[in-house]
Structures are given as C-alpha cells and as structure tokens.
Amino acid sequence: MIRTVIFDMDGVIVDTEPVHRYAFFRHFEELGINVSDEEYATFTGSSTKNVYQQLKDRYDLSADIDELMMRKREFFNRAFDEKPDLYLLGTVRTLIEDLHAHELQLILASSASKSTINRVMKRFDLYPYFDHIISGEDFTHSKPDPAIFEHAASLAVGSKRECVIIEDSTNGIAAGKAAGIYCIGYDSEHSALQDLSQADLVIHDFSELSAATIAAIEPA
Template sequence: MIKTVIFDMDGVIVDTEPVHRYAYYKQFSELNIEVNEEMYTSFTGFSTRNTFQTLKSNFPTIEHEVEDLIQRKRNIFNDAFDTKEDLLLLDGVEDLIKDLYQHGIQLILASSASKVTIDRVFTRFNLHQYFSHIVSGEDFPQSKPNPAIFLHAASLSIAPKENCIIIEDSTNGVKAANAAGIFCVGYHSEHSKLQDLSTANLVIHHFKELNAEIISQLDA
C-alpha cells in the first residue's frame, strides 16, 4: 500500500516553465548565445547550476562564473514571478494534494528548483501545510536523471521506498525515478508534449484520474 507521494513541482504542481523560459532566454540574449529548442528542452529537470555548467561547456565565450550566472537568472525570474498574475496551480492538483493529506498519505516535494523558488511558490499558494519535507535539487551535485534527489526524498518517507510513488512530468524526472527503483506516475500535460514518459509505470493526462483511494492501492 502506498504511504508516501513524492511530487515534482515545475510542471506538476505549478507551471512556472514560462517564467523560467523568459528568464533563461533574456539571459541568453545578455550572454550573446543562441540556445535552440532541442538544447533548451534537454535542460528540463536540471537544476539551474547544472544548466549553466552545461552551457559553459557548450559555449566557451561564457566567461562568467556559474554562481554569478545562477544569481542573475534568479533575479530575472523573481522579478517576473512577482509580477505574473496568471501563475496558477495546475488544474486538479490542489484537490489531489488536499485529498491525499486528508487521508493520511505523506507528501514530500523533490524539485530541481532552488529553495528560494520553492518557497516563493509554496508561500504564494499556501502549500507548506501539506508537505512533511521539501527537498531541493540545489543540494545535489547532479540533477535528474541522477536518482539522488529521489533516493533522499524516499529516505524521509514514513515507509520503505516500495511504499512510495513519484509524480513527474519530464523525461529526466521519469528516468531518475526509474533509476531510484520507485514507482513513477508520469503526468502528460500540454506543458510536457516534448517529454518522453514511456518508462513511467503509469501515465495520466489529468489529476482527476487520481485520488487517495486509487493511489493507496497502486502496486508499487
């Protein structure tokens, strides 16, 4: 029986991708580099640090230190985040979170986002009350598809990882869940059209397909 649900954040709980995209491409312009769609899509699930480490290896003209690049991107993102009024939780996810919480299923967040960004999202939508633990990708040297973030999240569970599931929307996130040996629900939304969720144990297209009863009976 499933005792713990581990959520990704971007693309699962809230769609901050347009804000991230705006921030990254504004910064790419400042750095005078051209990042094509294929390369940008490959960064999905990466931490900001890993993204800029990869960019520096691909674009030798980038002379800035990774930490400086991270801070600049964060500043652009935060300014845009605070002024974007149409930033909403994804359809149905709040009802699912509340249903799981009310039925005593533990909720853990494991997101590649920084702690600052996670806190901004959770504070804006009053989500802290539902989650027992928050794990940020900035605490790990390698991003998804490396399974470290999910293995750590599972170690915080009230039950063995065999009684956990992960909800992910990205190719790298699903690969990380697979590598961690944890049951993965792939969320295929309009925002994840270019992501490969084929190795997820279960693929859904709307959160109304899930509730506490269905999840608790999943055969992980």
C-alpha cells in the same frame, strides 16, 4: 500499499516553466548565446546549476556558475512577482488535499532552487501539506541522477515500495526509475517534447488520481 507520494513541482504542481523560459532566454540574449528550442527542452527537469554547468562548457562562458545563476534568478524573480496569471495546475490542489486528508505523507522533490520553491509554496499556501521540501540545489548532480529521489525515499514513512513519484519530465521519470521507485507520469500540455514512456502509469489529468487509487498501487 502506498504511504508516501513524492511530487515534482514545475510542470506538476505549478507551471513556472514560462517564467523560467523567459528568464533563461533573456539571460541567453544578454550572454550572446543562441540556444535552440530543442536544446532548451533537454534541460527540463534539471537544476539551474546543472543547466549552467552544461552551458558554460558548451559556449565557453567566462562567468562562474554562481554569477550566472544569480543573474538568471534576477530575471526570474522579477517576472514571477509581476505575473498575475500564475495558478496551480488543473485539479492538483484537490489531489493534494485528498492525499493529506487520508494521511498519506507528501514530499516535494524539485530541481528548482530553494528561492523558487519558497515563492511557490508561500504564494499558494502549500507548506501545511508537505512533510519535507527538497531542492535540487543541494545535490551535485541533477535529474536524471536519482540522488534527489533517493534522499526523498530516505525521509519516507515506509520503504521505497511504499512510495510513488509524480513527474512530468523525461529526466524526472528516468531519475525516479533509477531510484527504484514507482513513477506516475503527468502528460499535460506543459510537457512538450517530454518522453514519459518509462513511467509505470501515465495520466493526463489529476482527476484520474485520488488518495484511494494511489494507496492501492502495488509496485511490481
């Protein structure tokens, strides 16, 4: 029986990807580097720090990682605060409320920075539903490294076999499977170019899930 549900944030709870994309590409333009759509897609599920670690080596950028991250964050924060049409995805709030009402533990494990997570959680009043909030910026390696999900599982009320992860990215599913946790892949219009084939279950709408169906999952 499942007792803990571990949620990714971007692409699962809220789609801040257009805001991130805008911020990244404004910064890429400022840096004078040409990042293709295909290259950018490989960063999905990675932390901003990890993205800039890769870009710094690949494009021989002179600025240090913290400076690069802060500049991108300036672009992101301005766009996030000014964007009126930012909503929770599909019926995810209904699912979150259902899980919480049936006393399943909820943990957020996102590659996003603490600043971005805080903005989302405050804007949509989600803090009351989650027992733990974990940011990828606290880990040396980003997804597909399993560290963030290993840590999330260590905070769960039960064993790994009593946890599930809901993810929308290739890197996120790979991280979850590497951590030995049952993975539900959310295949939506916001998951372009993502391979969810490693997921144990793939859904296309949150209406396919409920507290009852998740609690009844029996990992192999």
